[in-house]
Amino acid sequence: WNEFLVHGLRRPESSIADFDGNEDPNERAPLPDGSVFAFDSDVTQVLNSEIPLRLWIDASINPILPVYLQLRVAESGWFRAVMLGRFDEAKQLLRRVVELDPAAAQGANQFLSAEDPEQLRHAALFLYLRAPGLSPILREAPIGNEKLGSPHVSRQCPAAPPIETTFPTFLTPPDRKAAQEEIRQLNAAPSWWATFALREAIDWANRQPNDARIPEALFRAIRMSFYGCKDDETGKYSEQAYHLLHSRYQSTTWAAQTKYWYR
Secondary structure, three states, X not given: OXXXXXXXXXXXXXXXXXXXXXXXXXXXXXXXXXXXXXXXXXHHHXXXXXXXXXXXXXXXXXXXXXXHHHHHHHHHHHHHHHXXXXXXXXXHHHHHHHHHOHHHHHHHHHHHHOOOHHHHHHHHHHHHHHOOOOOOOOOOOOOOOOOOOOOOOOOOOOOOOOOOOOOOOOOOHHHHHHHHHHHHXXXXXXXXXXXXXXXXXXXXXXXXXXXXXXHHXXXXXXXXXXXXXXXXXXXXXXXXXXXXXXXXXXXXXXXXXXXXXXX
């Protein structure tokens, strides 16, 4: 495992779009935080489709990896653990996110302090709506971190990892079995696209209408119906969320900022 991490680190090539004709052909593209080494696509493919969650946790604290990569693994690993319903591991990974990016603490604390499954699901949804480009797969190095401490919009879509039938030889049989089952569960789980986020936010509002986070959750879910990935039902739920926000929470700044719903 450690050898896999060591030899998986490479210096990403500059994208051709970054060149203006004057660069040295051997110039390397800087990563978002100035790091030099990152995983290439063949390494991320193995990590995403063949490595069990317990090794994701190890990678998030493993000093072999630069801090930039530890943070990326912790963020995607947290989302992966949430989709698997593995909330103890999700808390472990989110604590690591906060250690590496203290600005994420404010949003993360609600998840870290939650106890029962419903509280955890709502806290996870709220955190996701603030960083809707999160995915259970680790993306390519030049794509910036989700910055859980800075709410934003994203056109990135969460995607389930491909199912693989071959595994690295360093994995033990229990690890191979665990990885295979986790990938199966991730592929069977609903995609966290705009329609899913809208349905979950509406359900949360109907179950706990006095939760102070609801207006912001509805606002951000509606924005996902513009920026995020959609399906044929997105418009229906975007309209429902819009009317719910403006009828029940009309005096909030979140309603004032929501001028439209989107098909």
